[in-house]
Amino acid sequence: MRHIISILMENEAGALSRVAGLFSARGYNIESLTVAPTEDITLSRMTLVTRGSDEIIEQITKQLNKLIDVVKLVDLAEGPHVEREMMLIKVKTSGAGAREEVIRLVEIFRGNIIDVTPTTYTIELTGHADKLDAFIVALDKAPILETVRSGVSAISRGTKSLHV
Amino acid sequence: MKLTGAEILTRFLADEGVEYVFGYPGGAVLHIYDALHRQDRLKHILVRHEQAATHAADGYARSTGKPGVVLVTSGPGATNAVTGIATAYMDSIPMVVITGQVPTSLIGNDAFQEVDSVGITRPCVKHNFLVKDVKDLAMMLKKAFYIATTGRPGPVVVDIPKDITAEVTEYKYPRQIEMRSYNPVVKGHPGQIKRAVKMMVGAKRPMIYSGGGVILDDASKALTELGHLLNCPVTNTTMGLGGFPASDRQFVGLLGMHGTYEANMAISNCDVMIAIGARFDDRVTGNIEKFAPKAKIIHVDIDPASISKNVKVDVPIVGGVNNVVKAMLKQLKADGFQPNEEVLGKWWEQIEKWRAKDCLKYSTDGDRIKPQHAVDLVHQITKGDAFVTSDVGQHQMWAAQYYGFDKPRRWINSGGLGTMGFGLPAAMGVQLAHPKAQVVCITGEGSIQMNIQELSTCLQHCLPIKIVCLNNGYLGMVRQWQEFFYDNRYSHSYMDSLPDFVKLAEAYGHVGIQVDKPADMEGAIKETFKLKDRLVFLNILTDPEENVYPMVPAGAGLDEMILI
Ligand SMILES: Cc1cc2nc3c(=O)[nH]c(=O)nc-3n(C[C@H](O)[C@H](O)[C@H](O)COP(=O)(O)OP(=O)(O)OC[C@H]3O[C@@H](n4cnc5c(N)ncnc54)[C@H](O)[C@@H]3O)c2cc1C
Ligand SMILES: Cc1ncc(C[n+]2csc(CCOP(=O)(O)OP(=O)(O)O)c2C)c(N)n1
Ligand SMILES: [Mg+2]
Numbered sequence: 001m002r003h004i005i006s007i008l009m010e011n012e013a014g015a016l017s018r019v020a021g022l023f024s025a026r027g028y029n030i031e032s033l034t035v036a037p038t039e040d041i042t043l044s045r046m047t048l049v050t051r052g053s054d055e056i057i058e059q060i061t062k063q064l065n066k067l068i069d070v071v072k073l074v075d076l077a078e079g080p081h082v083e084r085e086m087m088l089i090k091v092k093t094s095g096a097g098a099r100e101e102v103i104r105l106v107e108i109f110r111g112n113i114i115d116v117t118p119t120t121y122t123i124e125l126t127g128h129a130d131k132l133d134a135f136i137v138a139l140d141k142a143p144i145l146e147t148v149r150s151g152v153s154a155i156s157r158g159t160k161s162l163h164v
Numbered sequence: 165m166k167l168t169g170a171e172i173l174t175r176f177l178a179d180e181g182v183e184y185v186f187g188y189p190g191g192a193v194l195h196i197y198d199a200l201h202r203q204d205r206l207k208h209i210l211v212r213h214e215q216a217a218t219h220a221a222d223g224y225a226r227s228t229g230k231p232g233v234v235l236v237t238s239g240p241g242a243t244n245a246v247t248g249i250a251t252a253y254m255d256s257i258p259m260v261v262i263t264g265q266v267p268t269s270l271i272g273n274d275a276f277q278e279v280d281s282v283g284i285t286r287p288c289v290k291h292n293f294l295v296k297d298v299k300d301l302a303m304m305l306k307k308a309f310y311i312a313t314t315g316r317p318g319p320v321v322v323d324i325p326k327d328i329t330a331e332v333t334e335y336k337y338p339r340q341i342e343m344r345s346y347n348p349v350v351k352g353h354p355g356q357i358k359r360a361v362k363m364m365v366g367a368k369r370p371m372i373y374s375g376g377g378v379i380l381d382d383a384s385k386a387l388t389e390l391g392h393l394l395n396c397p398v399t400n401t402t403m404g405l406g407g408f409p410a411s412d413r414q415f416v417g418l419l420g421m422h423g424t425y426e427a428n429m430a431i432s433n434c435d436v437m438i439a440i441g442a443r444f445d446d447r448v449t450g451n452i453e454k455f456a457p458k459a460k461i462i463h464v465d466i467d468p469a470s471i472s473k474n475v476k477v478d479v480p481i482v483g484g485v486n487n488v489v490k491a492m493l494k495q496l497k498a499d500g501f502q503p504n505e506e507v508l509g510k511w512w513e514q515i516e517k518w519r520a521k522d523c524l525k526y527s528t529d530g531d532r533i534k535p536q537h538a539v540d541l542v543h544q545i546t547k548g549d550a551f552v553t554s555d556v557g558q559h560q561m562w563a564a565q566y567y568g569f570d571k572p573r574r575w576i577n578s579g580g581l582g583t584m585g586f587g588l589p590a591a592m593g594v595q596l597a598h599p600k601a602q603v604v605c606i607t608g609e610g611s612i613q614m615n616i617q618e619l620s621t622c623l624q625h626c627l628p629i630k631i632v633c634l635n636n637g638y639l640g641m642v643r644q645w646q647e648f649f650y651d652n653r654y655s656h657s658y659m660d661s662l663p664d665f666v667k668l669a670e671a672y673g674h675v676g677i678q679v680d681k682p683a684d685m686e687g688a689i690k691e692t693f694k695l696k697d698r699l700v701f702l703n704i705l706t707d708p709e710e711n712v713y714p715m716v717p718a719g720a721g722l723d724e725m726i727l728i
Contacts, residue, residue, distance in 0.1 A: 010345055013294070014282060025287050055472070062469035068291040068311060071345040164344060 002031070003057050004076040004083060004154045006162055007046040010069040011037050015044060018067050028052065028060055032085075032151035043071065043164065049152050074162050076154050083154035087132045088114075090122045090146040091139060102142055109135045120145065169298045169329040170199035173262065176305045178205035179337040182233050184224060184596055185209070186217040190237025191277060192264030195329040209596065209625060212617040214241050216589035218248020219615070222257050223593030226576045227551055229382060231258040231312050232593065238264045239277030242323075243284065247583060249319045250288035254580025255403060256380060258317035260308045261285075267327040268296065281323045290318030298331040306338045315348025316467040317380055348466060352483030352491055360438070360462040360479045361495045367436035369458075369511045370396040373419065376403030376579070377441015377465060383485035384408065384572040387440060390489050393496060394438075395503040397515055399427040401442050402564050405575045410568030411548075416515065417524075420448035421716045422561045425523035426515055428714070428722035431456050433514070439463045441485045444474040445580070454721025464488045523714050523727055524565055532707035533682050535559060535634045539566035541689050542604060542632055550602040551576065551594045555587035555611030558640035561712045563606040585614030588631065592618060595627045602630070602693065609635040609659055609703075619672035622699050630692055631701045633665060636708045644711050648726070669701035680705035 009015050016035055023030050031049040038045045050060060057075065064070055076083075093099045102121055106113055111125035125135055129152055136147070156162070167175065173196055177185065186209045189197045200208050211217045214236045221232025232252075236245050242263040252259045266275040282294050291311050293304045301324070308320040364370060372394070378387050384407045391398045391414055398408045399419040408415055417424035419431055431437070437459040442448070449455040452474060461477040463470075464485060471480040481488055526536045539562050542550075552567050553576040554560040560577055569575045576594060578586040591605040612633055622629060642657040666676030675698050679688040685704065692700045714725040 013296075014286075017283070018286065021286050055476075059469065059473060066467070066469050068343075068346050 001057075002049065002051050002077065004081065004152060005048045005050065005061065005064065005073055006076055006154060007048065007064060007073040008038070008071045008162055008164065009044050009046060009067075010071065011042050011044045012069055015069045016046075018069060019046065019048070019064065022063055022067065026059075026063065028056065034151040034153055047151070047153050071164055072162060074156070076156055079160070080157040081154050082157060083128060083152050084126055085129045085132055085152050086124065086126045086150040087135070088122065088124055088148040089136075089144060090120055092119060092143040092145055093121055094119060098142060102139070105135070105138055109138070111135070165335055166332050167335045168195065168199070168332050169301055169324065170195040172298070172301050172333070172335045173305070173324070173329070174199045174203050174206055175335060176302055176337065177233060178203070180305070180309055181230075182206060185233045185235050186211055186220045186224075186593070187235030188214050188217060188237065188241060190241050190264065192238035192266060192326045193235060193241075193329070195326065196235065196262075196264070208235075209592070209621070211589065211621050213615065214244035215247050215585065216592070216615050216618045216621065218245050218259070218261065219251065219583075219586050219589035220593035220596075221259055222248060222252045223553060223576055223590030224597045225252075225257050225259055225593070226590070227573050227594040228597045229573065231260055231309060234259065234261040236261070236263055237277070238266055238281070239279045242279055242281040246284060246288065249285055249321065251578050251581045251583045251586060252319040253288040253290070255376060255578065256317050257319065258312040259319040260305075260312050261319060261321045263321055263323045265294070265323045265325040268325045269327070271325065281321065285321045288319075289321050290316075292321035292323065294323045295325065295328050298328050298333045301328065302335060303338050306341050307343065310341050310343070311346065315346075349482050350466065350484040350487055352464065352481045352488035354491070356479055356481045357488065357491050357495060360481060361492055361499070363436055363460055363462060363479060364394060364438065364492075364496070365499070365501060367396075368507050369433060369435045370394055370438065371430050371434035371436070371459075372396055372398040372408075372438045372440065373401075373431065373442055374398065374404045374407050374440040375401040375442025377485050378404055378407035379572045381441065381466075381485040382572070383441070383489060386486055386489040386493065388412075390493055393493065393501065393503070395508055397426075397430050399423070399431065401445070401448055401579070402577065403579045404442060405564060406569035406572040409570040411570055416519070418564055419722070420445075421450065422565065422712050422714065423716075423722070425521045425714055425725060425727065426518035428716065428725060429518045430515055432721065432723040434459050437461045439477070440489065441465060443470045446474070449474060450716045450720055450722045454723070521727070525728070528682060530707070531682065533680065533685055533704055535562050535636070535704075535706040535710055536566050537682070538632065538634060538685060538689070538704050538706065539563055539606065541686055542606070543567045545689050545693055546602050546604065550574070550604045551591075551598060553577065553587045553591040553594060553603070553605045555605075555607040556582045556584045556641070557608045557611060558636070558644065558710070558712050559606055559608045559611075559634040562634070567606075584611040587611060588615050588618050588629070591629045592621060592625070592627055595629055596625070604630045604632055606632050606634065608640060609633055609637065609662055609665070610639045616668070619669065619674060619699070623673045626697075627699060628695075628697050629699050631699070632689075632692070633701065633703050634706050635662075635665070635703050636706045636710065637662065638708055641712070643709075647709070647711070648715070648717070665701055665703040669699075674699040674701060676701045676703065678703040678705070
């Protein structure tokens with residue numbers, strides 16, 4: 001099953017490589033990983049998407065907790081949560097028809113066109129990872145020049161929060 | 165008071181109560197060595213290879229419970245130390261390793277003797293630090309000792325760039341430490357302890373399986389009391405030997421690949437298993453599917469990640485052995501627990517039948533020395549009271565099987581990593597920590613050559629270690645596998661062109677003795693131990709093709725042992 005593990009860790013040099021090293025050394029897979037400081041700059045928040053059986057996920061969370069720099073973590077998939085990912089995508093648009101089609105799609109998906117040249121559009125799109133996937137499929141004929149995805153960020157619903 | 169980084173380091177170590185630093189100098193640590201020269205609170209032990217420094221610190225730690233301390237230079241100094249760091253990591257040994265680093269301004273430049281020590285050691289340390297500001301040095305060192313010695317212990321590396329050791333700042337020994345990200349749980353959950361006790365009380369065929377955690381937590385007294393109260397068989401892992409007295413009737417010996425028949429059969433038939441400070445290693449479980457198939461399992465471990473990693477357990481208890489076992493004892497006593505002698509009688513009857521197989525028997529009739537006999541004699545002559553270090557191979561297993569350890573911290577071996585070359589340097593650390601004690605290194609002619617240069621260190625520091633080399637002329641453990649599983653094709657397991665160990669010992673300024681006849685062995689061992697102030701290298705030429713029995717072949721269940 002897919003799990004989103006949210007980690008609060010000391011904002012120390014090398015903290016990221018400890019997490020990445022743990023995953024490669026123990027053969028766990030990482031689907032995506034994002035990290036940035038929080039409002040308290042001594043802490044980083046990392047969101048890690050992984051897959052595995054219940055036993056593997058249990059080991060992953062235990063091993064992560066064992067890292068000295070990890071302050072707290074939560075497996076968001078265990079409860080209601082919201083997840084978002086941002087994508088920047090540059091597409092080639094030749095001919096008026098094609099350009100209109102892209103604009104229409106961007107509207108449907110509630111994206112923004114953030115840069116324009118006579119032959120390209122750069123689009124910004126935020127949403128659930130599935131929505132971004134769907135957009136890529138929908139683009140269909142418009143040739144994609146570049147795709148940049150942020151990886152998943154996620155937060156629990158309701159009043160619960162992950163903080164120190 | 166303002167001090168340089170180098171002075172802060174030496175001051176801090178002394179303030180922290182460190183007695184010995186095992187090390188080797190080099191460019192990046194010259195300021196530190198100068199500071200060492202200008203103080204007299206710390207003793208520095210100069211080794212002949214950095215790997216030996218780590219094993220010596222490790223032996224010191226295992227035999228005392230105090231953290232071992234190592235100091236090496238950057239680059240090759242650090243890489244040479246890695247094997248010893250990984251050895252300590254696998255066996256959860258508290259250790260702090262100071263590595264020199266090139267000056268901050270050169271880091272990342274492929275500078276002379278630069279290596280990313282933090283990166284190289286990351287997978288085999290509990291934690292590591294790169295010091296970037298001299299103002300952080302004392303606190304980082306404090307954290308290093310705190311992390312190394314608490315929770316599940318382990319090695320911590322502190323990498324110090326050369327410029328930091330020259331910079332000056334105010335020093336005050338940090339007494340207190342708090343880390344929001346690191347708070348090991350030591351007290352067991354009361355509800356879980358109650359569940360565990362209930363399960364023990366209802367058991368018909370209970371069994372204790374205990375390991376290194378008992379030794380690390382100095383909990384053998386509590387464990388022994390629990391064993392006696394429950395009147396159940398007790399088995400130990402290789403790391404747990406001495407945690408329960410070997411001479412006790414309830415002790416059924418080692419379990420696992422080279423465990424006794426009675427221990428492995430009891431594991432395979434028990435209905436409640438109480439696993440304490442042991443990590444269900446694959447050498448212990450054999451085929452996981454067939455491990456303790458009839459048992460409900462209680463598992464006490466300070467590291468949540470050890471629990472249900474290999475074997476799913478029924479009652480997990482996260483906590484320190486001492487705390488948890490004492491809480492169990494309290495509960496059992498409060499409940500007025502008395503073992504049901506009738507039910508247990510049947511269990512013991514069965515165990516005695518297994519024990520009667522006498523799976524560790526060997527014959528002394530032949531004209532070759534049996535290695536098992538040698539270990540038995542060493543046990544007799546040292547009255548079972550020596551510190552015994554070992555290397556890795558058949559001799560290690562024979563030492564584990566035949567030198568019955570009645571006390572904890574007496575058996576010092578590399579279990580998890582299985583590092584050949586561990587024995588002699590580890591014995592140096594043990595002997596320094598216990599100058600009056602008898603320290604024996606049981607080794608093989610293969611292993612001893614991996615750190616033989618330390619004979620020189622032993623001379624310099626007057627360490628009267630007794631090296632008992634069970635010389636079978638083979639990389640015996642490898643040969644045994646080749647005999648059993650590769651149709652006797654002894655590919656590169658023969659130690660050709662061995663040195664004359666007697667002359668070698670003499671060349672290093674020690675005493676060498678050689679024996680090859682069973683009749684002469686007892687005399688030779690006695691003579692060895694009579695030379696109280698000298699290091700003696702006793703080279704015992706043993707039966708070359710002797711095997712370690714019992715043996716559970718890879719993939720088999722524990723009840724599918726190969727017996728003699
Ligand atoms: C050639 C060779 C053959 C071997 N054959 C065998 C064999 O036949 N049988 C065998 O048993 N081993 C054998 N070994 C050793 C084996 O590889 C493992 O090292 C050993 O079994 C592990 O022992 P352990 O489970 O006690 O764990 P350790 O490595 O000692 O781990 C200790 C456990 O206790 C926990 N712990 C630490 N501190 C505490 C505390 N304060 N409170 C609670 N828990 C704590 C830790 O988290 C860990 O889970 C062999 C090794 C070699 C090299
Ligand atoms: C550093 C290292 N290299 C290789 C091995 C693999 N190995 C395990 S036991 C062994 C043979 C050891 O030979 P010896 O020291 O003579 O002991 P014996 O088995 O003959 O008693 C080898 C090569 C190891 N454990 N460690
Ligand atoms: Mg040998």
